[in-house]
Amino acid sequence: MKNLLLSMGLLFSSFSAIGAQMPADADNFYQSQQLTVQKVSFANQYRMKVAGNLYLPRDLDPQVRYPAIIVGHPMGAVKEQSANLYAQKMAEQGFVTLSLDLSFWGESAGEPRNAVAPDIYAEDFSAAVDFLGTRAFVDRERIGVIGVCGSGSFAISAAKIDPRLKAIATVSMYDMGGANRNALNHSLTLEQRKAIIAEATEQRYVEFTGGETRYTSGTVHQLDENTHPIQREFFEFYRTPRGEFTPQGSSPQLTTHPTLTSNVKFMNFYPFNDIETIAPRPMLFIAGENAHSREFSDEAYRLAGEPKELVLVPGTGHVDLYDRVGLIPFERLTSFFRNNLK
Numbered sequence: 001m002k003n004l005l006l007s008m009g010l011l012f013s014s015f016s017a018i019g020a021q022m023p024a025d026a027d028n029f030y031q032s033q034q035l036t037v038q039k040v041s042f043a044n045q046y047r048m049k050v051a052g053n054l055y056l057p058r059d060l061d062p063q064v065r066y067p068a069i070i071v072g073h074p075m076g077a078v079k080e081q082s083a084n085l086y087a088q089k090m091a092e093q094g095f096v097t098l099s100l101d102l103s104f105w106g107e108s109a110g111e112p113r114n115a116v117a118p119d120i121y122a123e124d125f126s127a128a129v130d131f132l133g134t135r136a137f138v139d140r141e142r143i144g145v146i147g148v149c150g151s152g153s154f155a156i157s158a159a160k161i162d163p164r165l166k167a168i169a170t171v172s173m174y175d176m177g178g179a180n181r182n183a184l185n186h187s188l189t190l191e192q193r194k195a196i197i198a199e200a201t202e203q204r205y206v207e208f209t210g211g212e213t214r215y216t217s218g219t220v221h222q223l224d225e226n227t228h229p230i231q232r233e234f235f236e237f238y239r240t241p242r243g244e245f246t247p248q249g250s251s252p253q254l255t256t257h258p259t260l261t262s263n264v265k266f267m268n269f270y271p272f273n274d275i276e277t278i279a280p281r282p283m284l285f286i287a288g289e290n291a292h293s294r295e296f297s298d299e300a301y302r303l304a305g306e307p308k309e310l311v312l313v314p315g316t317g318h319v320d321l322y323d324r325v326g327l328i329p330f331e332r333l334t335s336f337f338r339n340n341l342k
Contacts, residue, residue: 022240022241022242023242023320023324024326025324025325025326025327026242026243026323026324026325027085027323027324027325028080028081028082028085028237028242028243028322028323029080029084029085030084030085030088030089030325031088032055032088032089032091032092034057034058034091034092035055035056035057035058035088035091035092036055036056036057036058036060037053037054037055037056038053038054038056039051039052039053039054040052040053040054040098040131041107041108042127042128042130042131043127044103044120044123044124044126044127045123045126045127046120046123048103048108048109048110048120049108049109050100050101050102050103050108050109050124050127050128051079051100051101051106051107051108052079052098052099052100052101052128052131053079053084053087053098053099054096054097054098055087055088055091055096055097055098055099056091056096056137057091057092057094057096060096060137062136062137064137065136065137065138065139065142066094066095066096066137066138066139066142067094067095067096067138067139067142067143067144067337067341067342068095068096068097068098068132068135068138068139068142068143068144069087069090069095069096069097069098069143069144069145069146069337069341070097070098070100070125070128070129070132070143070144070145070146070155070165071083071084071086071087071090071097071098071099071100071145071146071147071148072099072100072102072124072125072145072146072147072148072151072152072154072155073099073100073101073102073105073106073148073149073151074148074149074150074151074172074174074322075149075150075151075174075176076105076114076150076217076218076219076255076256076257076258077105077149077238077256078101078105078106078107078245078247079099079100079101079106079107080106080245080247081237081238081243081245081322082148082149082243082322082323083099083100083148083151084099085322085323085325086099086146086148086171086328086333087099089325089328089330090146090330090333090334090337093330093334093338095337095341096132096135096137096138098128098131098132100124100125100128101247102120102121102124102151102154103117103120103121103123103124104116104117104120105247106247107247107248108124112213112259112262113249113250113254114215114254114257114258114259115258115259115262116258116259116262116263116264116265116266117262117265118153118154118157118176118177118265118266118269118271119157121151121154121157122154122155122157122158123158124154125145125154125155125158125159125162125165126158126161126162126164129143129162129164129165133164140164141166142166142341142342143164143165143166143341144165144166144167144168144169144337144340144341145158145159145165145167145168145169146169146170146171146333147168147169147170147171147173148170148171148172148321148322149171149172149173149174149293149318149322150174150176152170152171152172152173152174152285152296152297152300153170153173153174153175153176153177153269153271153272153296154176154271155168155170156168156170156271156272156275156278156300157269157271159278159281160271160274160275160277160278163281165281166281166340166341167281167282167283167284167336167337167340167341168278168281168282168283168284169283169284169285169286169333169336169337170283170284170285170286170297170300171286171287171321171328172286172287172288172291172293172297172318172319172321172322173285173287173293173296173297173300174293174296175271175272175296175299175300176266176269176271177266177267177268177269177270177271178272178296178299179266179296180263180264180266180267180269181193181266181267184230184292184293184295185295193267196264197264197267199260200260200261200263200264201261201264203260203261204261207261213259213260213261214259214260214261215254215257215258215259215260216257216258216259216260216263217257217258217263218255218256218257218258219231219234219235219238219239219255219256219257220235220239221239221252221253223235230292230318233292233317233318233319234256234319236319237319237322237323238255238256242323243322243323272299272300272303275300275303275304275305276303276304276305277305278304278305279304279305279306279307279308280305280306280307282307282308282309282336282340283300283301283304283307283308283309284308284309284311284332284333284336285297285300285301285304285308285309285310285311286311286313286321286329286332286333287310287311287312287313287321288312288313288315288316288317288318288320288321289312289313289314289315289316290315290316290317291316291317291318291320291321292317292318293318294312297310298310309336311329311332313327313328313329
């Protein structure tokens with residue numbers, strides 16, 4: 001089974017070699033001095049608590065209704081990984097922003113922890129619109145979304161049935177459905193897919209009768225000479241001080257790892273089906289020129305209706321756009337939302 005998951009490119013790991021230096025411009029835990037932050041929570045449609053950080057300009061005028069942006073974290077991560085950084089950088093440009101923990105992750109509700117539930121993930125974005133659209137200082141007609149990595153596919157899923165999301169941007173997007181069904185570059189065979197599903201469904205019996213929960217994929221916890229370059233890329237973020245974060249109540253051994261039995265739900269997740277129906281709301285896809293995940297942004301751009309834009313950041317990989325502030329094109333995100341949330 002381990003070899004099957006490796007072939008899928010889903011054992012998220014990392015970048016260079018053991019002892020690699022943190023990039024000088026990596027700033028995942030950035031703390032802006034220009035903003036105020038409020039820890040907030042609200043219920044989604046299933047009455048589950050969704051937790052987030054609300055970022056406001058220090059000079060916020062309570063008489064003004066501001067445009068707002070929701071920011072979703074990478075799959076298996078939490079808001080403290082990439083989402084808070086993006087939310088703060090965009091709030092510094094005058095937007096009200098909200099980073100959120102998806103259900104079953106971080107400070108949001110949901111049991112068992114680390115469960116995969118793509119429909120509920122998408123619902124969390126709509127619940128965030130509910131929350132922002134009922135704040136007196138937010139213009140509910142000017143709410144957009146940024147989805148990083150897996151959240152790009154969840155934000156698209158939400159936007160297809162929630163026209164209140166007026167502008168949609170994704171960064172280093174992973175189509176979590178396609179990645180699980182087909183693996184990167186469609187390298188997973190149907191027989192391998194069926195074996196993964198069979199293992200997960202057999203494990204349901206174990207857990208239903210009180211057995212231990214099993215986890216899958218996620219980021220490896222150590223490197224060796226055989227570690228795949230994609231795995232190294234994720235390791236260098238999630239397993240080093242650059243981006244490592246363990247939410248209260250979790251364990252470093254569990255962070256980034258979905259439950260084995262729930263992960264197969266991604267096999268039924270098709271975020272790009274009907275993506276063209278989001279038009280004429282604008283979409284922006286940002287990806288690293290050399291990112292292993294670029295195929296997903298390329299495909300979404302091909303299928304999306306107009307207006308749409310694909311921005312390839314020269315010389316960058318997938319994880320570079322999580323936190324490397326010298327490479328992330330914040331100016332493109334700023335102009336996109338200023339032009340489309342007005």
